Amino acid sequence: MAVQDADRCPACKKDLVRVKMLVDGNNLVMTSCANCDIRQWSRAGEQIDLSEALVEVGEHSGRRR
Numbered sequence: 167m168a169v170q171d172a173d174r175c176p177a178c179k180k181d182l183v184r185v186k187m188l189v190d191g192n193n194l195v196m197t198s199c200a201n202c203d204i205r206q207w208s209r210a211g212e213q214i215d216l217s218e219a220l221v222e223v224g225e226h227s228g229r230r231r
């Protein structure tokens with residue numbers, strides 16, 4: 167598996183941590199900087215709001231009876 171180039175935090179220039187997850191066929195990616203405590207979410211390459219991401223995740227992982 168190819169390792170992607172690590173993105174750098176625009177603020178502090180440290181490596182960003184990337185967490186990928188597959189939700190209902192969509193790739194959700196969380197990018198975070200541990201130094202600045204910034205989190206960004208993207209879906210299928212498009213940046214989305216955190217609230218939007220949580221809806222995506224919640225809809226598909228939070229189903230309970």
Ligand SMILES: [Zn+2]
Pocket residue numbers: 175176177178179180199200201202203
């Ligand atoms: Zn940073």
